[in-house]
Every structure is written in C-alpha cells, then in structure tokens.
Amino acid sequence: MNNVENRTLFFGDNLDILKEKIPSESVDLIYLDPPFNSNRAYNILHKNNGEDSPSQIEAFNDTWNWNTIGVQENFNRLVENKENIKISDLMIGLEKVIGKNGTLAYLSMMTTRLIELKRVLKSTGSIYLHCDPSASHYLKIVMDIIFGEENFVNEIIWSYKSGGISQCSFSRKHDTILFYSKTNKYKFNLQKESRDISELKKKYKQEDEKGHYGQMKKDGKKYYFEDGVTMRDVWEIPILNQLSKERLGYPTQKPEALLERIIKASSNEGDIVLDPFCGCGTTVAVSERLNRKWIGIDITPLAINVIRKRMVDHYPNIKINLDGLPKDLDGAKMLAEQCGINGRFDFQYWILSLINARPAPNKSKNQKKGKDYGIDGIIRYNETDINFKNEYKDIIISVKSGKNPKSPEIRDLRGVIENRNASGGIYVTLYPPTNDMLKEATLSGTYKYQNISIPKLQICLVEDILNGIMPLIPQSQEINLCKKAEKVEIKEDKSKQKSLFE
Numbered sequence: 001m002n003n004v005e006n007r008t009l010f011f012g013d014n015l016d017i018l019k020e021k022i023p024s025e026s027v028d029l030i031y032l033d034p035p036f037n038s039n040r041a042y043n044i045l046h047k048n049n050g051e052d053s054p055s056q057i058e059a060f061n062d063t064w065n066w067n068t069i070g071v072q073e074n075f076n077r078l079v080e081n082k083e084n085i086k087i088s089d090l091m092i093g094l095e096k097v098i099g100k101n102g103t104l105a106y107l108s109m110m111t112t113r114l115i116e117l118k119r120v121l122k123s124t125g126s127i128y129l130h131c132d133p134s135a136s137h138y139l140k141i142v143m144d145i146i147f148g149e150e151n152f153v154n155e156i157i158w159s160y161k162s163g164g165i166s167q168c169s170f171s172r173k174h175d176t177i178l179f180y181s182k183t184n185k186y187k188f189n190l191q192k193e194s195r196d197i198s199e200l201k202k203k204y205k206q207e208d209e210k211g212h213y214g215q216m217k218k219d220g221k222k223y224y225f226e227d228g229v230t231m232r233d234v235w236e237i238p239i240l241n242q243l244s245k246e247r248l249g250y251p252t253q254k255p256e257a258l259l260e261r262i263i264k265a266s267s268n269e270g271d272i273v274l275d276p277f278c279g280c281g282t283t284v285a286v287s288e289r290l291n292r293k294w295i296g297i298d299i300t301p302l303a304i305n306v307i308r309k310r311m312v313d314h315y316p317n318i319k320i321n322l323d324g325l326p327k328d329l330d331g332a333k334m335l336a337e338q339c340g341i342n343g344r345f346d347f348q349y350w351i352l353s354l355i356n357a358r359p360a361p362n363k364s365k366n367q368k369k370g371k372d373y374g375i376d377g378i379i380r381y382n383e384t385d386i387n388f389k390n391e392y393k394d395i396i397i398s399v400k401s402g403k404n405p406k407s408p409e410i411r412d413l414r415g416v417i418e419n420r421n422a423s424g425g426i427y428v429t430l431y432p433p434t435n436d437m438l439k440e441a442t443l444s445g446t447y448k449y450q451n452i453s454i455p456k457l458q459i460c461l462v463e464d465i466l467n468g469i470m471p472l473i474p475q476s477q478e479i480n481l482c483k484k485a486e487k488v489e490i491k492e493d494k495s496k497q498k499s500l501f502e
C-alpha cells in the first residue's frame with residue numbers, strides 16, 4: 001500500500017480509497033460526517049457578483065434507495081462476512097426488522113466503510129461519527145458491533161438554536177456524535193469549557209484578584225470558581241448562519257469550533273486526522289490550524305475544489321497533494337467516460353476548477369434543456385469603464401468530452417455569448433477540434449481587456465490545459481465558486497512534505 005503524504009485530498013469513493021491507499025493502524029483520529037439519509041439533494045450556494053440572488057449547483061445527494069446499483073451486492077457481502085459473524089447477524093436482523101429499503105441501503109453502506117475505518121485506526125485512536133436522530137440509533141448498534149460496546153466513550157449532543165421551528169413537535173435542534181475508541185488505551189486530552197461569566201457575576205457578586213467570581217461560605221473560607229469547567233457531553237455551539245464569517249456556502253458545513261473540540265481532545269500535534277466525508281474541509285482546515293497532519297476524502301470534485309480554495313485562501317503558500325483527479329489525457333478520458341450522468345458532471349467541474357471558472361448558475365444534474373443549456377461555467381471579471389464605474393463581465397465556458405466535436409457547437413456558443421452580452425467564450429474539448437471549428441472560432445473576432453486583444457472565442461484542448469497552456473483570461477477575474485475563507489498566518493514553515501506513514 002502506498003504511503004500517503006501529509007495534506008492529501010483524495011477525490012473518489014472513500015471505500016476504494018481506504019482499501020487501496022490507507023494502511024492499517026495508521027490514523028490517530030477519524031471524524032466522519034456522512035450524509036444522514038435525509039432524502040435531500042444538497043446545493044452549494046455561490047453568490048453571483050453583480051447579481052442579487054445566490055445560484056445553486058448540486059453538491060451531493062442524500063437519497064438512498066435499495067434499487068441503486070451495488071446496494072444488494074454490498075449487503076450480500078456483509079451477510080456473507082465470515083470474519084465477523086455478528087455483522088452478518090446484524091444485517092440479517094436489520095433486514096427482518098426494517099426490510100429492504102433506503103435505510104438498510106444506507107446502513108449497509110455505512111457498515112462497510114466503518115469496518116475499513118476501524119482497520120486504519122491506530123490502537124490508541126478514536127473515531128467520532130456525526131449523525132442525527134434519523135439514523136443515530138441504528139448507527140450506534142453498528143458501532144457497538146464493529147468497535148465493541150466496551151469502546152463506546154460518549155454520545156455527544158451538539159445542540160444549537162437557529163434554524164426552522166416546528167409547530168407540531170419539539171423543534172429538532174441537535175445532532176448526535178458517537179465517540180468510540182479502538183481500544184481502552186485511547187488518547188484523551190481533558191477539555192474545559194468556559195463558564196457563563198455573566199451568570200456567575202449575577203449570582204456571586206464577589207470577585208477575587210484573578211477575576212474569578214465566588215463567595216465566602218459560613219466556615220470563613222472563600223470559594224471561587226475557575227473560568228473553565230470540565231467539558232460535558234452536551235455542546236452548545238451555534239450553527240453557521242448566513243452572516244457567519246466562516247460560511248463558505250457549502251451545504252452541511254460544520255462550525256470550526258465543533259471540530260476544534262474533537263481534534264484537541266483526541267489528538268496531539270503531529271498526529272494524523274482523517275475525514276473520509278470531508279465536504280468543504282472543516283476538519284482539514286482545523287487540523288492544519290492545530291498542527292495536525294490530515295487526509296480528506298470526498299466523492300465530488302466540487303468539494304475537493306472548495307477545500308483547495310479554502311486552504312489556499314487560508315494559507316497562500318500551502319502545498320496540497322491532490323489524488324484521484326486526472327493528471328494526464330488518459331486520466332481525463334477515464335473520468336469523462338465514467339458511466340452515468342455523474343461522470344459527465346464530475347468531468348465538467350474538474351475542468352472548470354482547472355481554469356478557475358465556476359459552474360454555471362442553476363447547473364444541476366437534473367437540469368433539463370433550457371435557455372442557458374450549453375453554458376457549463378462562467379468566469380466573471382471586473383473592469384473599470386470610462387466613468388470609473390466597476391463593471392462585471394462574463395466569459396462563457398463550454399466543456400465538451402465527446403469524441404466528435406462539431407462546428408454547430410461553436411456556433412451555439414457564439415449565440416450564447418451574444419445573447420448574454422458576454423465578452424467572450426472558451427470552448428474546452430477533450431478531443432481535437434475540426435478545421436471548420438477553428439475557422440468558425442476565428443470569425444468571432446476579438447475583445448479588448450486593458451488594451452490586450454483576446455480572441456472572442458477560444459478553443460482549448462484539455463491536454464494543453466494539463467500541460468499548463470491556459471486560455472487567455474482577464475487577470476482581474478473574480479473566482480467566486482464560493483465565499484473566500486479568512487486568511488490565516490502559518491506559524492511555522494511546514495512546506496516540506498513528509499510521508500504520513502514513515
């Protein structure tokens with residue numbers, strides 16, 4: 001099994017990556033925040049400069065169905081598991097009780113991955129499984145069987161206030177985090193949480209020289225309370241609201257404060273933290289800040305792209321190892337040829353990230369042919385006009401992976417550029433264009449950006465982009481896939497990349 005570099009982001013299904021790339025007993029801490037079986041598709045919000053409404057693209061889907069390809073086979077493998085008969089019995093039992101439905105599909109998907117996660121965890125390691133009341137009761141049984149009831153440490157309740165209010169039930173305002181260790185030799189750094197000073201102040205009025213509040217008892221002794229109390233298993237941490245500085249627009253993004261508690265409690269500096277469902281990279285960002293090594297895995301290039309951007313915004317000199325995204329033409333062809341509609345969108349998102357474009361508004365896997373059909377991405381840049389007014393301008397991106405690119409596609413793109421009053425367009429193709437297409441593109445002429453003439457319609461080969469030959473793009477472009485993360489100073493020079501498992 002290959003060694004993994006520190007700061008590695010894997011694009012792909014975490015099951016394959018765990019099996020193929022992560023050695024046994026190599027990780028100190030695992031935090032996972034898988035989709036919860038919520039029956040929803042999650043959209044990423046990104047603001048369009050110069051436009052009011054945020055537009056959405058689908059980030060990931062949380063709908064589980066027994067009839068999805070591979071579900072029955074996965075379930076069968078668990079039932080036939082000879083190494084852990086309890087898992088087999090559990091699956092048979094669950095099938096009897098809940099039947100072959102989305103919940104069982106979800107639980108078998110989770111079970112397979114939790115078995116692998118236990119394998120990669122060190123004997124001193126811990127795992128935190130973030131879930132919600134829709135499946136936490138089932139997941140606890142699965143965890144008890146995989147990690148052992150004796151290794152159950154805590155059920156953490158993450159409680160928050162904001163969000164919707166229910167009129168016909170108590171408003172649901174908590175998530176559950178199941179904390180298990182691999183053995184009884186797990187690391188644990190006791191954490192303190194600060195007291196509500198205003199409460200103490202009201203109650204006790206007396207203050208000692210250190211600023212601690214307390215009281216003088218009848219015995220004449222003074223009792224003053226420290227600022228911090230030992231942390232309980234109910235955590236009051238606000239969810240990220242619309243105005244939160246941390247918010248990147250990625251659905252289900254968790255607050256850094258939540259991850260900070262987990263990482264500080266169950267790892268030390270230099271330890272390896274793994275997040276196999278890393279979304280927009282909260283675990284990754286907090287691990288970096290707390291000087292831990294990290295590995296993130298996500299199945300969508302969109303998430304990988306958001307994390308890459310989040311980390312570069314935070315630490316401009318950071319070097320991240322990206323694994324699983326194509327590095328050459330053959331890899332690009334493989335990605336494009338992945339069966340199903342997901343493969344096509346993954347390919348597009350990946351190409352768009354290479355040229356720093358953002359996916360077109362309302363582009364989703366379910367989109368039907370419509371007005372903006374054919375626009376895959378947009379690069380928006382700003383320019384000052386003669387009256388010194390800031391003007392936003394668009395470059396329309398069309399990404400094609402078909403083996404026979406044709407002239408009508410260039411004509412279509414030209415039409416879209418005109419209709420949208422865009423400055424220009426970039427047609428990115430996996431396979432070489434025909435001469436007619438090249439001629440057609442030249443007919444479009446040029447546009448000016450700061451006295452430089454840029455072809456109005458550029459045709460680019462994916463292979464060229466991979467070799468660093470980029471289309472001409474106005475430099476002031478504002479990349480706005482999602483909100484910019486706050487910049488953080490790197491305290492020490494950590495640019496040297498070391499293998500995690502040496």
Ligand SMILES: C[S@@+](CC[C@H](N)C(=O)[O-])C[C@H]1O[C@@H](n2cnc3c(N)ncnc32)[C@H](O)[C@@H]1O
Pocket residue numbers: 012013014015033034035059060250251252253254255276277278279280281282283297298299300303
């Ligand atoms: C609930 S989100 C995680 C959010 C994350 N904790 C954060 O703060 O941004 C779940 C993520 O798991 C990813 N995912 C779903 N199935 C996956 C799989 N089989 N392998 C890897 N990632 C997966 C989704 O793309 C999504 O980004």
